[in-house]
Amino acid sequence: MTTIQDFATYIASLPRVLAGAAALFRDDEGRVLLVEPNYREGWALPGGTIESDDGETPRQGARRETLEEIGLDRELGRMLAVDWVHGTGRPPLVAYLYDGGVLPETEFKAIRLQEEELLSWRLVAREEIPEYLPGALGRRVLAALDVLAQGTGTAELENGHRVA
Numbered sequence: 001m002t003t004i005q006d007f008a009t010y011i012a013s014l015p016r017v018l019a020g021a022a023a024l025f026r027d028d029e030g031r032v033l034l035v036e037p038n039y040r041e042g043w044a045l046p047g048g049t050i051e052s053d054d055g056e057t058p059r060q061g062a063r064r065e066t067l068e069e070i071g072l073d074r075e076l077g078r079m080l081a082v083d084w085v086h087g088t089g090r091p092p093l094v095a096y097l098y099d100g101g102v103l104p105e106t107e108f109k110a111i112r113l114q115e116e117e118l119l120s121w122r123l124v125a126r127e128e129i130p131e132y133l134p135g136a137l138g139r140r141v142l143a144a145l146d147v148l149a150q151g152t153g154t155a156e157l158e159n160g161h162r163v164a
Helices: 004-013 058-070 105-108 126-132 135-150
Strands: 016-024 034-037 047-049 079-085 093-102 118-124 153-160
Touching: 016 058, 034 058, 034 126, 058 093, 058 118, 079 135, 093 126, 093 135, 105 126, 118 126, 126 135, 135 153
Parallel strands: 016 093, 079 153
Antiparallel strands: 016 034, 016 047, 034 118, 079 093
16 A cells, blocks of 8 residues: 555445444343344344454453443353344444343343334343244344353354354
8 A cells, every 4th residue: 555545445445344243141930131122123142243343352342232222231251143134235243142140020120212213121031032023133142041051162153044
């Protein structure tokens, strides 16, 4: 690269990939904490876009988003799943999912929703996950629950389906 313009052209030519991170919180019955966004239909996990321009890592992004969205600032456990989700009309997404742990009742009572983005939250049993989280996200959550049940490993996924 000989000029700043050459470098800018090079950067603009690099592939674009979106990156997001979320936390999987459960209660003592194994139900999963879901949040209901106000900006789109359906349910989601606490999480969001990683602010990589600010040097944020996926783990830091999941923790920050959890604090912003539900008011809980918790150290996250291990990565349970990483998912490559092909985009339609958008770049592909790399989604990281971390273990948020089992929350005691006092922490559920302490949840404070970010009113600018969320309408409500609820606990959902494993068998209901596909109803609330269709597609890749639901499959990602189920794969993460399987990883937790096995006690080890990380699920490598493409569009929510295990690979290799």
